[in-house]
Amino acid sequence: MSDFQLTINGRAYPVEDVDVSTPLLWVLRDTLGLVGTKYGCGIAQCGACTVHSDGVPIRSCSVPAISLVGKEIRTIEGLAEKDGTLHALQQAWIDFDVPQCGYCQAGQIMSAAVLLENKPSPSDKDIDDAMAGNYCRCGTYIRIKAAIHAAANKISEDGDKV
Amino acid sequence: MKQLPTDLKSDSRESLLDETLKDELPAQGMNRRSFLKISSIAGAGFLLNFSLAENVAADSLSQESTLNAYISIDNDGSILIYSKIPEIGQGIKTAMPMIIAEELDADWRHVNVEQAATNTKLYGRQIAGGSRSISHAWDVMRRAGATARLMLVQAAANKWDVSVKECSSQDSKVFHRKTNREVSYGDLANAAAQLPVPAESEVTLKAREDYKLLGKRVTGVDNHAVVTGQPLFGIDQTLPGMLYAVYEKCPAIGGTINSVSADTNIDEIRQLAGVKHVFVLEGNGNPKELMPGVAIVATSTWAAFQAKKQLKINWNESKASKDSWSNLLTQAKALQEKALQKQSGDFTMFEKGDVEAAQESSGKVIDSLYSFHFVAHATLEPQNSTAWYQDGAVEIWAPTQSPGPAPATVAHALGLSKDKVTVHPTRSGGGFGRRLVNDPLCEAAAISRHINGPVKLQWTREDDMTHDFYRCGGFQAFKAGLDASGKIGFWDDHSITFTPDEKKPHIGGPRHEMRYVEFPSQLVPNFRYSRPSLLLKTPCGLWRAPGSHTHAWVVQSFLHELSIAAGKDHLEFLLEIMGEPTWLPPKTLYGLNTGRAADVIKLAAAKAGWGKQLPEGRSLGLAFHFSHAGHFAEVAEVSVSQSKKLRVHKVTVAADIGLVINLSGAENQCQGAVIDGLSTMLGLEITMENGRIQQSNFDTYPLLRMHQAPQVEVHFIQSDNHPTGTGEPALPPLAPAVCNAIYMATGHRIRTLPIIKEGFTV
Numbered sequence: 001m002s003d004f005q006l007t008i009n010g011r012a013y014p015v016e017d018v019d020v021s022t023p024l025l026w027v028l029r030d031t032l033g034l035v036g037t038k039y040g041c042g043i044a045q046c047g048a049c050t051v052h053s054d055g056v057p058i059r060s061c062s063v064p065a066i067s068l069v070g071k072e073i074r075t076i077e078g079l080a081e082k083d084g085t086l087h088a089l090q091q092a093w094i095d096f097d098v099p100q101c102g103y104c105q106a107g108q109i110m111s112a113a114v115l116l117e118n119k120p121s122p123s124d125k126d127i128d129d130a131m132a133g134n135y136c137r138c139g140t141y142i143r144i145k146a147a148i149h150a151a152a153n154k155i156s157e158d159g160d161k162v
Numbered sequence: 163m164k165q166l167p168t169d170l171k172s173d174s175r176e177s178l179l180d181e182t183l184k185d186e187l188p189a190q191g192m193n194r195r196s197f198l199k200i201s202s203i204a205g206a207g208f209l210l211n212f213s214l215a216e217n218v219a220a221d222s223l224s225q226e227s228t229l230n231a232y233i234s235i236d237n238d239g240s241i242l243i244y245s246k247i248p249e250i251g252q253g254i255k256t257a258m259p260m261i262i263a264e265e266l267d268a269d270w271r272h273v274n275v276e277q278a279a280t281n282t283k284l285y286g287r288q289i290a291g292g293s294r295s296i297s298h299a300w301d302v303m304r305r306a307g308a309t310a311r312l313m314l315v316q317a318a319a320n321k322w323d324v325s326v327k328e329c330s331s332q333d334s335k336v337f338h339r340k341t342n343r344e345v346s347y348g349d350l351a352n353a354a355a356q357l358p359v360p361a362e363s364e365v366t367l368k369a370r371e372d373y374k375l376l377g378k379r380v381t382g383v384d385n386h387a388v389v390t391g392q393p394l395f396g397i398d399q400t401l402p403g404m405l406y407a408v409y410e411k412c413p414a415i416g417g418t419i420n421s422v423s424a425d426t427n428i429d430e431i432r433q434l435a436g437v438k439h440v441f442v443l444e445g446n447g448n449p450k451e452l453m454p455g456v457a458i459v460a461t462s463t464w465a466a467f468q469a470k471k472q473l474k475i476n477w478n479e480s481k482a483s484k485d486s487w488s489n490l491l492t493q494a495k496a497l498q499e500k501a502l503q504k505q506s507g508d509f510t511m512f513e514k515g516d517v518e519a520a521q522e523s524s525g526k527v528i529d530s531l532y533s534f535h536f537v538a539h540a541t542l543e544p545q546n547s548t549a550w551y552q553d554g555a556v557e558i559w560a561p562t563q564s565p566g567p568a569p570a571t572v573a574h575a576l577g578l579s580k581d582k583v584t585v586h587p588t589r590s591g592g593g594f595g596r597r598l599v600n601d602p603l604c605e606a607a608a609i610s611r612h613i614n615g616p617v618k619l620q621w622t623r624e625d626d627m628t629h630d631f632y633r634c635g636g637f638q639a640f641k642a643g644l645d646a647s648g649k650i651g652f653w654d655d656h657s658i659t660f661t662p663d664e665k666k667p668h669i670g671g672p673r674h675e676m677r678y679v680e681f682p683s684q685l686v687p688n689f690r691y692s693r694p695s696l697l698l699k700t701p702c703g704l705w706r707a708p709g710s711h712t713h714a715w716v717v718q719s720f721l722h723e724l725s726i727a728a729g730k731d732h733l734e735f736l737l738e739i740m741g742e743p744t745w746l747p748p749k750t751l752y753g754l755n756t757g758r759a760a761d762v763i764k765l766a767a768a769k770a771g772w773g774k775q776l777p778e779g780r781s782l783g784l785a786f787h788f789s790h791a792g793h794f795a796e797v798a799e800v801s802v803s804q805s806k807k808l809r810v811h812k813v814t815v816a817a818d819i820g821l822v823i824n825l826s827g828a829e830n831q832c833q834g835a836v837i838d839g840l841s842t843m844l845g846l847e848i849t850m851e852n853g854r855i856q857q858s859n860f861d862t863y864p865l866l867r868m869h870q871a872p873q874v875e876v877h878f879i880q881s882d883n884h885p886t887g888t889g890e891p892a893l894p895p896l897a898p899a900v901c902n903a904i905y906m907a908t909g910h911r912i913r914t915l916p917i918i919k920e921g922f923t924v
Binding site for chain 1: 250384392540589874
């Protein structure tokens with residue numbers, strides 16, 4: 001059992017009395033109450049648990065939390081602005097009515113957010129590659145792709161205005 | 163405009179108003195026939211409870227046909243609508259309130275929707291299944307909205323001392339145009355609540371051309387909460403002091419526990435870090451309720467998962483499943499051989515005309531054997547349930563498709579009375595039929611009772627995949643004859659299905675109705691259906707478009723074999739079969755209309771460019787299926803490489819579900835059904851050996867990924883026909899459309915699913 005500290009969404013979280021093998025997913029969900037990140041498979045196949053570690057998408061079901069000490073972790077709860085203004089991807093998800101059941105969508109959005117950081121104007125192929133680790137059991141892939149393109153355009157338009 | 167036959171008109175039934183509500187009914191001015199009720203909410207606002215008796219559909223799923231809901235309008239103008247059907251991704255929590263809001267002339271921006279509690283006395287049927295929610299709710303929801311609107315308009319008319327006829331409503335306001343006056347619903351709520359409920363005859367419903375909200379694209383009411391990670395789902399529920407549980411059952415269904423055996427290491431598991439309780443539950447032997455197993459209760463999900471990995475149990479498998487898929491395949495082939503030689507006995511379930519005689523006189527006889535696989539539901543949210551047993555009663559929070567029957571099921575499993583069980587349905591991370599069974603609720607309740615405290619039971623993905631109620635596989639052999647003009651003269655359908663008990667077959671496999679009304683039996687003069695069964699203990703259940711998804715594949719593939727044999731274009735062949743527009747039996751909403759069928763077939767073909775020139779190795783395939791009151795035709799455009807690598811480029815869907823409620827939601831369901839259908843036919847397969855399911859997670863059961871998804875174009879034929887559901891009927895035509903396209907591209911007829919069995923890759 002270990003005590004350590006994680007930085008999540010810009011805030012320090014003490015984590016106490018957790019087994020060293022515990023994946024980040026279960027520290028987020030059970031210890032810290034950040035339940036937006038979802039359990040789907042436990043073997044890094046479905047992507048429902050995707051979060052960022054220093055800006056890189058990771059499958060939190062398969063990474064011990066203790067290995068992320070000192071990293072900047074971001075979860076779906078920390079994607080919008082502090083004032084509640086949604087990230088362009090979150091807004092596009094609403095505008096395109098992407099979700100069906102919605103269970104995978106936090107992971108989808110977190111994967112897409114890293115894509116747009118790295119490639120502000122992604123091609124369909126870029127999107128396919130970046131999203132290949134995220135299952136949608138309901139089959140909303142077509143809308144996810146459309147929403148990513150729309151969010152990319154919005155970010156680029158807003159950038160031009162500045 | 164094609165209208166529904168008259169026998170669809172609803173009959174009335176005694177409403178099941180809660181006794182307490184009956185006591186609250188106003189003595190005067192209440193129209194008892196309409197069962198509408200109004201009251202002030204805590205001194206402010208307007209609350210309308212409606213429970214009109216309706217009975218739209220006529221089969222087993224519609225026995226509870228009374229519907230209820232609430233509309234409340236607050237003084238600040240916000241409107242709250244309760245949605246009684248659980249949200250599993252089908253979009254009902256948005257669609258159903260849209261119907262009310264349309265007739266209410268509500269400003270949708272100020273409408274809030276909440277999941278209703280489980281109360282079948284108040285709400286009637288509370289099951290998300292059969293794509294029936296919209297068709298059940300349509301008239302009731304419209305009438306509720308229109309009744310509330312009329313009362314608000316009456317309140318405004320009274321206030322201004324003018325006639326109701328001079329007033330109009332829009333965007334949650336009433337207008338008196340003559341004098342340029344307006345008043346908001348919020349300001350009228352208190353006055354409206356004092357008015358008597360108008361008689362049904364006074365309430366008029368809108369015509370389709372006047373709709374402002376219905377048929378538009380409306381984003382899901384929970385989408386903001388979804389994209390910001392709010393705790394909506396079953397897995398997100400927490401209770402004060404809650405512990406975390408897992409439950410280990412025998413990998414072969416029906417096994418029991420040798421708990422005194424030295425090989426069972428329960429005492430060791432109790433010593434592990436974080437583990438609080440380990441105990442055996444005997445269960446009641448019903449897979450849909452509570453099977454024997456070992457519960458591990460720990461301080462975190464991870465601690466419970468880790469302990470479960472180390473758990474060793476000496477199962478007594480004397481009565482457990484020994485199912486073997488390889489063995490069943492051998493048995494099925496032997497049965498089929500015997501049937502061909504007419505040695506297998508008579509398994510005829512249904513015959514019309516004289517198939518033997520027709521066979522003698524047929525010009526050309528075609529026969530084919532199709533086989534299809536078992537599949538899992540694989541909802542992305544693994545099964546879970548949160549329960550708190552206190553003082554002889556249990557409260558449960560769960561992602562269930564079936565909250566209505568859940569209290570009785572849990573009560574039965576625990577030996578409680580039904581009134582001691584309360585079930586709160588949460589949003590579900592997918593359903594597809596899995597969550598019609600409430601076994602995780604029973605398990606969580608039993609574990610909570612044992613530890614006398616709140617607990618969240620979490621199934622691992624492996625538990626979820628190996629303890630499902632699978633879509634039943636099966637075998638279907640067809641023989642059919644064409645007459646001189648290329649018309650179908652006879653059709654002989656010999657199916658092999660599976661049965662758990664030698665009595666009735668598993669549901670959801672090959673069709674098993676005695677009264678055989680499945681297309682194309684109604685349109686073929688000589689038709690026979692025979693069906694032997696093989697024993698199977700593996701639990702099977704309802705999976706998206708039960709029965710239809712596999713039936714569409716075999717029938718529509720075989721029809722394509724026939725059109726090829728007849729030397730006809732498949733579009734022309736299908737239209738010729740449909741013939742003149744008519745309702746086939748059962749002549750209800752749930753019967754096929756050949757005119758509507760022909761219209762969607764023509765539309766799908768036209769939009770997909772049927773007959774267009776395509777490069778070598780690229781082709782179109784067409785299929786139609788009617789199910790769940792929906793007429794759907796789909797055209798797949800595929801290419802196949804020399805090495806049999808398949809690419810599905812585009813799927814065009816043409817659908818007739820009457821009126822479309824939420825265009826965005828309905829289109830989303832069609833897109834998703836195409837992708838689900840494709841995922842399922844390509845490479846997913848559940849097999850079993852020695853009673854154990856061979857697949858356990860997504861590494862051995864890989865779903866379709868984004869780069870494999872085709873474009874999907876969706877077209878609706880809208881009419882004044884009764885609106886019906888979309889979740890299921892869009893799925894069945896996909897597999898045959900793709901297989902027919904593969905045949906056109908390669909000359910290879912796929913007769914086994916998943917298609918990787920025939921050497922294809924994706």
